[in-house]
Amino acid sequence: SPVAAALLEIGGVKIAKDDVVRESDPTNNVPDNIFSKIGLQLHRRDNHPIGILKNAIYDYFDSNYASKFVKFDDLCPIVSVQQNFDEVLVPADHVSRSYNDTYYVNADTVLRCHTSAHQAELLREGHSHFLVTGDVYRRDSIDSTHYPVFHQMEGVRVFSPDEWKDSGTDATSYVAMDLKKCLEGLARHLFGAVEMRWVDTYFPFTNPSFELEIYFQENWMEVLGCGVTEQDILTRNGRKGSVAWAFGLGLERLAMVLFDIPDIRLFWSTDQRFTSQFSEGKLGVKFKPFSKFPPCYKDISFWISDSFTENNLCEVVRGVAGDLVEEVKLIDNFTNKKGMTSQCYRIAYRSTERSLTDEEINQLQWNVRETVQSKLYVTLR
Ligand code: FA5
Ligand code: MG
Known part of the structure; x- marks a missing residue:
């Protein structure tokens, strides 16, 4: 298992272990085994299933949107409470803010629990098409599709009024339709034919909001959340009069389907029998379990x-x-x-x-x- 480095450098930010893990501090709930995952950046390894998947998604966006989407994959996972929650309109009493659900470095700083934490700052910087890939952290249950550290890719597309005004529908329906088309196209690009369904849901930052589920290992598995961005987020960040969509992909879940990986823990395996089965650019390979050990x-x-x-x-x-x-x-x-x-x-x-x-x-x-x-x-x- 990976050894926690004393000092990490991510996206130009230097992080000391003592700054992140403080057992005696009641405002800190980051354990050692979580700290040891920071900086591993599986999504930046071209031979790792998560990196291979990221690159395949990049290809889809590059070829369908003439490389308009700007890509970020080294933004620091340690963010403010304001970035992670306030800027995406998460209410003050929302469960996701609790110490039970989120890793707090101190009362104002968290390990981001979603890549949505970067939406607002990138909108403010003037980006209209962007993808943010990164490691995210959550206190969560334990089973084959849940792990406390996983990877997401956020996508945001801002539309200007002339893009929908002749469509014959209202801006929200136009954008929601475009979003679903985009993600269905992505699923076809990655999987070819796959059994999937849309489910209506709620997020504080989008309305309407949807989840996409894929049939895998005899169950419906949720692979992403998305929706039409709340006007308030656009207005606050200099985009009054625009409409936008946003999505957050669960990369492990998509990679499980793509490579037939039965258990989410495997992504962290350094066993050659796992790692040697994947290589840069190879999408079609199905993982061959080396052996089934008894539970x-x-x-x-x-x-x-x-x-x-x-x-x-x-x-x-x-x-x-x-x-x-x-x-x-x-x-x-x-x-x-x-x-x-x-x-x-x-x-x-x-x-x-x-x-x-x-x-x-x-x-x-x-x-x-x-x-x-x-x-x-x-x-x-
Ligand atoms: C979000 O994180 C939203 N930020 C997504 C979003 C972005 C919605 C932009 C609208 C607009 P959610 O908590 O459902 O949503 O997580 C998104 C995906 O991450 C899930 O669909 C799932 O694929 C994955 N995921 C969630 N928890 C875990 C976990 N513990 N382990 C592995 N994957 C997970
Ligand atoms: Mg969800």
């Missing part, structure tokens, strides 16, 4: 306290077991007559690279139990 399931039950959250549990499990944990799943939940709530979680341990021994798993589970008890104020059963 091992361990249950943990406890009486929860008011402050207990599943994300906190996942952070503890990830802190102990790292990438050996495949899934954490609530399997039982009940409240007794005294009003105490008991929950049981099933933890799946499985390495993507080797067989785990019983002894090793028992040790991990023991450490998980100890840490859950000491850090999460629950009573083990």
Whole structure:
């Protein structure tokens, strides 16, 4: 696993580990294992599935929009609360702002939880067509399609009035239609035929808002969010009178479909048997699993306290077991007559690279139990 560098330099910004990880500071919730991912920049490696995918998306935009889209892929992932939330109109009481969902470096600074954090500044700089690719960070659940560090690509296109005025429809419908056409075209460019569907949704920064889902591993998997940009964002950033669309692609999810990668942890693997299967510009290759190792399931039950959250549990499990944990799943939940709530979680341990021994798993589970008890104020059963 990657060793945390003491000093990183990203996009011209120097970052010391002590500036990002501060265990004693209550306004900081960035653990070591998250810090160690900053600066790895999988999206800038031409032989990595994420980099190969990024380049294929660039090709689509270059050829369909005469290279009009300006590309950014080294903007620093440490951003202000204002950039990450305020500038994209996320309400003051929105859950995504909580310490439970977002990694805070201090009260005013976060690890960006989406590439939308850069929308406003780039609009202010005068860009009308742009793509922003980067690593983003979220406290989240653990399963084969969720990881606390992943990659997004943001796309924004601003239209001037003469582009829609003769279309015979209102500006919003015109732009929404153009957006869906653009993303459906991208999906065809990447996958050829694939089963997909649009779902209406909500984002604070777009209206209307949509998600695109693709059928993968016998489930509908959400791969992107998008919509017509809220007027307020355009007005505040010098684009009054314009209309725009924006999207945020989940690059791991798209790469899972493209290369048939069954588990999101694999993107971080340095195992040659994984890395050697991908090379620059090669889109068609399907990943061949080197072997299926058996999972091992361990249950943990406890009486929860008011402050207990599943994300906190996942952070503890990830802190102990790292990438050996495949899934954490609530399997039982009940409240007794005294009003105490008991929950049981099933933890799946499985390495993507080797067989785990019983002894090793028992040790991990023991450490998980100890840490859950000491850090999460629950009573083990
Ligand atoms: C957003 O992040 C919005 N900023 C997207 C957007 C941009 C909407 C511009 C409108 C306009 P969401 O939280 O749904 O939306 O995340 C976008 C995508 O990131 C998801 O569709 C999914 O593909 C991916 N994603 C989200 N959480 C994770 C995770 N924990 N692990 C891997 N991929 C994830
Ligand atoms: Mg979503």
